[in-house]
Amino acid sequence: MVRASAPGKCILFGEHAVVYGEPAVAVAIDARVQVSMAPCKGEWKLDGNPLNSERHPHVVSLRDAVLGAESSPHSLMVQSELFPAAGLGSSAALSAATCAALLQLVGDEMDSERIATLSHLAEAAAQKGRASPVDTSTATLGGCVMLSNEKESFADWRYTRTLETPDGELSWEIHSVDLAERARDAWLVVGSTGIHSPTGKMVSGVAELLTQRPELRQEITKMGVVARAGVAALSVGNLEEVGELMDLAHSLLREIEVSCPELDRLVEVARSTSLGAKMTGAGGGGCMIALTLNPKATAEAIEMRGGRVIITPLGAPGVRIEESP
Numbered sequence: 001m002v003r004a005s006a007p008g009k010c011i012l013f014g015e016h017a018v019v020y021g022e023p024a025v026a027v028a029i030d031a032r033v034q035v036s037m038a039p040c041k042g043e044w045k046l047d048g049n050p051l052n053s054e055r056h057p058h059v060v061s062l063r064d065a066v067l068g069a070e071s072s073p074h075s076l077m078v079q080s081e082l083f084p085a086a087g088l089g090s091s092a093a094l095s096a097a098t099c100a101a102l103l104q105l106v107g108d109e110m111d112s113e114r115i116a117t118l119s120h121l122a123e124a125a126a127q128k129g130r131a132s133p134v135d136t137s138t139a140t141l142g143g144c145v146m147l148s149n150e151k152e153s154f155a156d157w158r159y160t161r162t163l164e165t166p167d168g169e170l171s172w173e174i175h176s177v178d179l180a181e182r183a184r185d186a187w188l189v190v191g192s193t194g195i196h197s198p199t200g201k202m203v204s205g206v207a208e209l210l211t212q213r214p215e216l217r218q219e220i221t222k223m224g225v226v227a228r229a230g231v232a233a234l235s236v237g238n239l240e241e242v243g244e245l246m247d248l249a250h251s252l253l254r255e256i257e258v259s260c261p262e263l264d265r266l267v268e269v270a271r272s273t274s275l276g277a278k279m280t281g282a283g284g285g286g287c288m289i290a291l292t293l294n295p296k297a298t299a300e301a302i303e304m305r306g307g308r309v310i311i312t313p314l315g316a317p318g319v320r321i322e323e324s325p
């Protein structure tokens with residue numbers, strides 16, 4: 001039996017804009033996806049059912065990439081502490097954990113760049129070629145991750161990721177960011193609207209909107225500027241500024257029509273007890289986040305409005321092997 005786990009993530013700045021090469025900042029959260037893998041008879045299985053490329057495209061493409069389609073069958077069991085299809089990177093965490101378990105199975109090294117690359121290619125195939133490496137890099141590396149169109153001197157550069165997309169070849173420089181001591185006193189409260197929202201659909205919706213209203217490209221550029229300012233504030237521990245920039249990021253995301261009334265409501269109720277709040281991830285439902293020094297009060301405010309919450313520090317360990325033969 002092999003068991004591996006990887007964390008979910010919250011995007012602090014730059015969702016959607018990152019698909020167009022703008023910078024983005026994300027943190028791993030204290031809620032994980034765990035994959036156990038054991039040899040079995042007959043065919044490959046996931047949670048007791050035959051592994052199916054329609055339902056589990058990420059897992060099938062990772063299996064084929066690491067073991068080949070003709071490999072001897074295994075049964076995968078998945079346990080998740082994340083809300084599914086809610087913008088918390090559950091499919092990226094599943095991909096990273098599955099990839100780590102497969103590499104362990106064949107006795108290969110736990111190379112984080114290889115895990116992040118294979119997981120990103122699997123995500124991109126499932127999202128019709130439009131997927132940034134933000135979710136898969138954060139699930140793999142953990143902590144706080146910045147994606148940029150250039151190598152940043154203030155952060156720890158880890159690797160370059162390139163991808164052929166419908167908009168041409170894109171390339172991202174992936175960095176780990178050291179958070180200031182003060183950021184360790186803050187919490188993120190994640191509030192779920194309970195509305196499932198597939199990332200691929202939201203990403204295609206933005207692509208269509210930008211074709212119809214090309215002037216909205218300006219909002220995408222502004223999101224990149226906010227992300228840069230946000231990571232600078234985070235790395236010096238100016239949490240008040242991080243909060244204000246999160247509020248601004250939410251307004252920009254509303255402009256490109258990826259928020260929804262339920263997200264706006266949860267963001268609004270969280271603001272009086274927090275430093276700032278915004279939707280996170282693809283939107284159209286899914287989750288919002290609030291940066292707060294008073295997580296109990298913020299969580300209660302969100303719960304009073306019917307949102308389910310996760311309270312997490314900013315950052316959690318990346319992909320890891322939990323058990324090996």
Ligand code: MEV
Nearest residue numbers: 015016131132134281282
């Ligand atoms: C999804 O977590 C974030 C998006 O920016 C899509 C992507 O980066 O692939 C909406």
